[in-house]
Amino acid sequence: MPSPVIEVRDLDKRFDRTLALQGVELTIDRGEIVVLLGLSGSGKSTLLRHLDGLETPTSGSVRVLGEEVPRLRGRRLRALRGRVGFVFQQFELVPSLTVLENVLTGSLARLRGPRLGLWSYPRRLKLAALGHLDRVGLLDRAYQRADTLSGGQQQRVAIARALMQEPEILLADEPVASLDPESSEQVMALIREIAMDAGLTVVCSLHQVDLALAWGDRIVGLRGGRLVLDTPTEGLGKAEVMEIYGRVATATAELEAIETELADASSEASPERAEPLAEGAGR
Amino acid sequence: MTALAPAPHAATAASVAERAPKHRPSPERIAAGLTLAALVVASLFALNSLGISLPSMLESWSNAERFFTRVGSISFPEPLELVQLTALTLGIVVTGTLFAAICSVPIAYLAASNTTPGPGWRAAARFITVFTRALPDVVLAMVFVLLFSLGSLPGILAIGIHSIGMISKLFADAIEQIDEGPRRAVRAAGGSKLQEFTSGILPQVLPSWVATVLHRNDINLRGSVVLGYVGVAGLGLEMSHAFKSLNYSLGLGVAIVMFALCVLMEIISSAVRRAMLHGGRASGGPLAATTVEAAARRPWTGSRVRTTVWGWVTAALLIGAIAVCNIQWGDLVTVWAKIPPVAAQFWPPSFGAYDWTRMSGAMLETIAIALAAAVLTLLASIVIGSFAARNVAPNPGTRAGARFLLVGIRGVPEVILAIVLIVITGLGAQAGTLALAFGGIGLAGKLIADSLEEVKGGPERAITATGASRFQRYAAATLPQGAPAIIGHSFYLLDTNIRAATILGIVGGGGIGYYLLNAGQGSNYGVVTAIVLMILVTVLAVEGLAMWMRRVFR
Ligand SMILES: Nc1ncnc2c1ncn2[C@@H]1O[C@H](COP(=O)(O)OP(=O)(O)OP(=O)(O)O)[C@@H](O)[C@H]1O
Ligand SMILES: [Mg+2]
Numbered sequence: 001m002p003s004p005v006i007e008v009r010d011l012d013k014r015f016d017r018t019l020a021l022q023g024v025e026l027t028i029d030r031g032e033i034v035v036l037l038g039l040s041g042s043g044k045s046t047l048l049r050h051l052d053g054l055e056t057p058t059s060g061s062v063r064v065l066g067e068e069v070p071r072l073r074g075r076r077l078r079a080l081r082g083r084v085g086f087v088f089q090q091f092e093l094v095p096s097l098t099v100l101e102n103v104l105t106g107s108l109a110r111l112r113g114p115r116l117g118l119w120s121y122p123r124r125l126k127l128a129a130l131g132h133l134d135r136v137g138l139l140d141r142a143y144q145r146a147d148t149l150s151g152g153q154q155q156r157v158a159i160a161r162a163l164m165q166e167p168e169i170l171l172a173d174e175p176v177a178s179l180d181p182e183s184s185e186q187v188m189a190l191i192r193e194i195a196m197d198a199g200l201t202v203v204c205s206l207h208q209v210d211l212a213l214a215w216g217d218r219i220v221g222l223r224g225g226r227l228v229l230d231t232p233t234e235g236l237g238k239a240e241v242m243e244i245y246g247r248v249a250t251a252t253a254e255l256e257a258i259e260t261e262l263a264d265a266s267s268e269a270s271p272e273r274a275e276p277l278a279e280g281a282g283r
Numbered sequence: 284m285t286a287l288a289p290a291p292h293a294a295t296a297a298s299v300a301e302r303a304p305k306h307r308p309s310p311e312r313i314a315a316g317l318t319l320a321a322l323v324v325a326s327l328f329a330l331n332s333l334g335i336s337l338p339s340m341l342e343s344w345s346n347a348e349r350f351f352t353r354v355g356s357i358s359f360p361e362p363l364e365l366v367q368l369t370a371l372t373l374g375i376v377v378t379g380t381l382f383a384a385i386c387s388v389p390i391a392y393l394a395a396s397n398t399t400p401g402p403g404w405r406a407a408a409r410f411i412t413v414f415t416r417a418l419p420d421v422v423l424a425m426v427f428v429l430l431f432s433l434g435s436l437p438g439i440l441a442i443g444i445h446s447i448g449m450i451s452k453l454f455a456d457a458i459e460q461i462d463e464g465p466r467r468a469v470r471a472a473g474g475s476k477l478q479e480f481t482s483g484i485l486p487q488v489l490p491s492w493v494a495t496v497l498h499r500n501d502i503n504l505r506g507s508v509v510l511g512y513v514g515v516a517g518l519g520l521e522m523s524h525a526f527k528s529l530n531y532s533l534g535l536g537v538a539i540v541m542f543a544l545c546v547l548m549e550i551i552s553s554a555v556r557r558a559m560l561h562g563g564r565a566s567g568g569p570l571a572a573t574t575v576e577a578a579a580r581r582p583w584t585g586s587r588v589r590t591t592v593w594g595w596v597t598a599a600l601l602i603g604a605i606a607v608c609n610i611q612w613g614d615l616v617t618v619w620a621k622i623p624p625v626a627a628q629f630w631p632p633s634f635g636a637y638d639w640t641r642m643s644g645a646m647l648e649t650i651a652i653a654l655a656a657a658v659l660t661l662l663a664s665i666v667i668g669s670f671a672a673r674n675v676a677p678n679p680g681t682r683a684g685a686r687f688l689l690v691g692i693r694g695v696p697e698v699i700l701a702i703v704l705i706v707i708t709g710l711g712a713q714a715g716t717l718a719l720a721f722g723g724i725g726l727a728g729k730l731i732a733d734s735l736e737e738v739k740g741g742p743e744r745a746i747t748a749t750g751a752s753r754f755q756r757y758a759a760a761t762l763p764q765g766a767p768a769i770i771g772h773s774f775y776l777l778d779t780n781i782r783a784a785t786i787l788g789i790v791g792g793g794g795i796g797y798y799l800l801n802a803g804q805g806s807n808y809g810v811v812t813a814i815v816l817m818i819l820v821t822v823l824a825v826e827g828l829a830m831w832m833r834r835v836f837r
Pocket of ligand 1: 015016018019020038039040041042043044045046047207
């Protein structure tokens with residue numbers, strides 16, 4: 001009997017003037033692979049951030065792994081974050097550290113005190129980190145600086161870092177939006193493979209309908225901070241997803257925006273968005 | 284702000300000049316402009332009042348000639364003693380800088396807007412950075428010499444505490460400019476605040492921290508000679524003793540050693556900075572290992588060997604520096620009992636035998652020295668800096684020559700130059716001003732050259748296209764675009780000059796420093812406090828002015 005690992009009830013989030021999330025209800029069972037689909041600004045990142053306690057709700061409840069996340073503080077919040085892996089769109093590796101040390105930072109929640117330098121981590125964890133690097137196919141890069149890798153490789157390192165947490169849930173916020181189509185394909189396949197092997201629950205935000213349909217077991221659609229779609233992908237076509245979007249879109253302008261966005265998203269996975277990071281790393 | 288043109292019917296009759304919109308700068312800009320003009324006038328008066336002119340400089344040349352015939356040859360301390368003194372000087376400077384470097388980490392953490400735990404902490408940390416920077420290290424040394432009497436601790440603590448301000452300010456600036464992403468990733472993985480700092484932030488700012496610390500170490504070595512005048516052991520003390528006992532040949536010998544030491548240190552630290560910048564990114568290629576166990580042994584690639592060797596060499600040098608100081612650690616325990624009586628001697632502030640007009644006159648002379656030096660530096664740096672700018676220099680050779688000249692000047696320790704000039708020309712304030720002015724050219728010229736190279740190329744090309752000459756293009760397009768930055772650099776220069784000018788008097792360069800040294804040597808500590816308060820007010824006022832000007836003319 002599957003038990004829910006994520007339960008979001010009537011979640012509202014307001015930033016100054018914008019209502020980023022309104023009345024979101026979402027239940028996800030252990031082992032599910034869920035795609036969050038939505039246009040830019042629809043609240044995907046905000047929802048994911050709530051699940052990891054990186055954002056506090058304006059009202060409503062967020063239960064993750066049996067814990068009421070907004071109530072957690074200090075050590076207990078960090079312990080929960082340790083059980084939930086998070087993969088970012090811009091990878092967010094420390095450019096000047098080696099690949100291996102970046103992976104090791106995933107184990108910080110289980111360690112006490114500050115760490116800097118490979119020697120400051122126990123050998124047991126180093127072996128585990130190398131194992132995860134092997135899993136993502138980058139064992140040979142272990143001692144290279146993170147900023148000497150390509151975007152796709154960096155995202156695989158970030159996945160290894162999340163695996164280092166030995167997470168029960170993996171959250172991914174547009175993990176391939178900064179990558180070219182080929183690396184996107186690789187990274188998404190990798191996440192799915194790992195999730196299946198380890199029985200992970202995955203929530204991944206995307207904005208390409210095609211990719212979402214091929215990749216997820218279930219699609220959850222957000223629009224303007226509201227949940228407008230929640231359905232298994234089996235037997236679902238792109239046209240139907242578009243239609244659901246169309247039904248809930250109120251203005252024609254909005255419909256057009258959806259169409260261009262969806263067309264753009266599936267035709268090109270904007271690699272130019274990776275550039276600011278590369279520049280930052282060179283500093 | 285611009286006003287609208289007059290009503291249309293009047294416009295037909297009115298001339299173009301009348302119809303043109305009126306330029307109305309903001310009141311703040313007007314005030315800043317007037318202040319700027321007043322400062323330029325004040326600088327010219329300062330030059331005049333200090334008696335800096337070509338004839339007087341020529342006259343001082345004959346003074347110098349006479350001096351050298353009188354002194355004869357230059358002599359050095361015994362070789363063994365020389366080695367000991369050099370080691371002690373380096374040890375005190377390095378240990379002091381290290382102390383500041385360590386203290387600066389928590390202070391910068393509290394002072395940076397993105398890491399501070401709260402506004403109260405931030406204000407406290409900012410106060411420490413501003414205050415320690417404004418308090419001259421010589422004054423700190425005076426106090427610590429009283430507290431510790433003998434040994435190296437007074438020098439270490441004076442250098443250390445004074446350096447905290449600059450290092451933590453630059454470190455905090457670096458922390459504020461980090462990429463927040465890696466830090467967010469550590470937080471998302473469940474890291475604590477401290478782990479966020481060490482794993483997410485520190486690796487990003489470490490290179491800039493090391494560069495700042497090395498730079499500060501150079502400054503401290505240059506300044507350490509003045510600490511000798513108030514009793515801090517090392518080459519500076521040896522030199523001040525020699526000059527006091529009129530043993531000029533030995534004094535000059537020590538000055539030459541000190542000079543060489545500063546140049547050497549500068550070469551080493553810039554080599555280290557360059558190696559860090561370029562070598563830091565070196566990265567071994569892919570690993571040959573195919574199993575996890577094999578990969579656990581990190582291969583000894585060239586870059587790993589280099590990093591390890593240099594790491595151990597650095598550690599050995601730092602331990603050596605501390606060991607050479609032969610620190611009386613016990614003093615750090617017993618000193619607390621001495622603090623109340625010593626503090627009581629420094630309070631209340633008073634002018635003692637001096638009166639207010641005398642002291643304010645001395646302070647004004649210090650300000651005059653700083654202003655005059657700044658204006659001389661500026662004139663020279665605009666000329667040299669322009670030739671050092673790629674878009675102004677007539678050919679690459681000229682640029683390279685000018686850049687080389689600037690690097691050379693930057694290598695000259697200005698305090699030691701001031702001491703030597705004062706001794707051999709017999710002129711106090713003038714020699715001090717010239718030394719300060721010369722020393723400033725190195726940095727100001729580089730900053731100006733960089734700013735001129737950063738101006739937009741479009742306007743320059745447009746002016747060239749109208750058929751203007753090189754010089755016309757420089758005056759019409761390059762200089763106006765670079766002007767705000769040059770004004771900013773000028774105030775930075777004034778800010779550092781004021782700090783330097785206050786201590787110049789200690790080595791005979793005129794101004795308030797002379798009275799400071801006198802009061803300290805005569806045990807009139809109330810007077811020391813009064814003078815320090817005057818210096819603090821002046822330094823903070825100039826710093827505030829500099830910040831304001833840089834904001835207005837950005
Ligand atoms: N920290 C914040 N402060 C103010 N407004 C915010 C903040 N974070 C998000 N928002 C707003 O909340 C809304 C939802 O943003 P969110 O980042 O969750 O969208 P998204 O679906 O992830 O979009 P994208 O596809 O562009 O990443 C937007 O209107 C955004 O401007
Ligand atoms: Mg987003």
